Amino acid sequence: MPxxxxxxxxxxxxxxxxxxxxxGMAGARMQEIADEAGINKSMLHYYFRSKEKLFRQIFLISLKKFIGSVVPLLNEQNTWEQKVPLIIEYYAKFLTENPDxxxxxxxxxRNNAEEFLSEVKIEDILINSVFMEQLKNxxxxxxxxxxxxxxxxxxxxSGIIFPFIAKPMVKHVAKLDDNSWNEFINERKDIVSGMVINYLKQF
Amino acid sequence: MPxxxxxxxxxxxxxxxxxxxxxGMAGARMQEIADEAGINKSMLHYYFRSKEKLFRQIFLISLKKFIGSVVPLLNEQNTWEQKVPLIIEYYAKFLTENPDxxxxxxxxxRNNAEEFLSEVKIEDILINSVFMEQLKNxxxxxxxxxxxxxxxxxxxxSGIIFPFIAKPMVKHVAKLDDNSWNEFINERKDIVSGMVINYLKQF
DNA sequence: GTCTATATCGTGATAGAC
DNA sequence: GTCTATCACGATATAGAC
Incomplete structure (x- = not known):
């Protein structure tokens, strides 16, 4: 039994x-976490000792999810040109499900410097991916x-993540409601994909 | 006399x-601001009443600077194609000088909703800019x-701001020091410019 | 206007009963 | 393991002397 x-x-x-x-770390309140979990505040300390320790676990999981989850896509058995729209599609879905x-x-x-980045070895994972090799090839x-x-x-x-990061501003400037936001993002996926592929092939 | x-x-x-x-608002400390200013903490309250009020002023100035300062460029007397690299050049410089x-x-x-956005009328300023008109034309x-x-x-x-937002991660992944970061950004300016212009013209 | 001292309150963390 | 009560501290804010 597991x-x-x-x-x-x-x-x-x-x-x-x-x-x-x-x-974020600075804005989060232990009380709010307890309320959200529907339990007592002191339980947080019983299980995780301190806010700092709880935060570290949350952050590392988030970092791995953010970076690592795209890796399998990069190493698929298809061409780089096929991968580009798939990566974008993947991130669009991922960002819709995990907006924050x-x-x-x-x-x-930005706050805690690179200290964390070294724990997850993104640099090698990304640089050595099949996708990168295909491009170099x-x-x-x-x-x-x-x-x-x-x-x-x-x-x-950049092309797909930034709009989500700036979502409130983008919605406001482009005068989008929730429905037209989805359309806007669908349109965006094709644009980013087209821009990157065009740029690589037309020179 | 002014x-x-x-x-x-x-x-x-x-x-x-x-x-x-x-x-940020949550992470900032009044004591730190006082130290940075080289004055006493209670002076902050004497001049600005509360942290909240001080923050609002700082935020609104920052928002206007972030959005408004590019507007003149958009309304210059040149073609949209000439404007694209100028806009990018402008932001690269702006971001280097105002990294945060x-x-x-x-x-x-994200925290305080759109409440602020309505105060600065970006939507109309941007949508009605000469740059936008030229594109539509x-x-x-x-x-x-x-x-x-x-x-x-x-x-x-997206193409130029996101790399600055993700600067620590980009530097880490691409293994850049401060010098090669500058080169990387210079290269980036041409890429973004090329991608956008290519995409618009080749179809 | 500028300082020191202090009030007030919110928050992370712990003690201890059950 | 879970709760209540409470501590300890830091942060915003104010009072009051100069």
């Missing part, structure tokens, strides 16, 4: 994810524009 | 800009791809 995580502990953890991702996660991760990284054959592949990946995630 | 702002008041204000933009500003603005907007003439112009502007700022 080790089953204590029920209360899981409730606290889920509540903490919600509150920390929404408010990227902002939270980026925010806390086609660049070597002069089939696509020769350019730092990190710039390409960055262009992809 | 109204000269009190010296202490200005010192406090400048210090508050620095601390609030760096730490965009993150701060986007962060606080060329779309009408089938000279460029027909698409929501907001998506174009969003692509530009």
């Amino acid at each position: 080790e089953t995580v204590n029920d209360t502990e899981k409730q606290i953890f889920d509540a903490a994810i919600k509150v920390f991702q929404r408010k 996660l990227p902002f939270f991760v980026l925010s806390e990284i 086609d660049m070597g054959k002069e089939k696509i524009r020769r350019i730092n592949p990190v710039q390409i990946f960055l262009s992809i995630i | 109204e000269t702002v009190n010296d202490t008041e200005k010192q406090i204000f400048d210090a508050a800009i620095k601390v609030f933009q760096r730490k 500003l965009p993150f701060f603005v986007l962060s606080e907007i 060329d779309m009408g003439k089938e000279k460029i791809r027909r698409i929501n112009p907001v998506q174009i502007f969003l692509s530009i700022i």
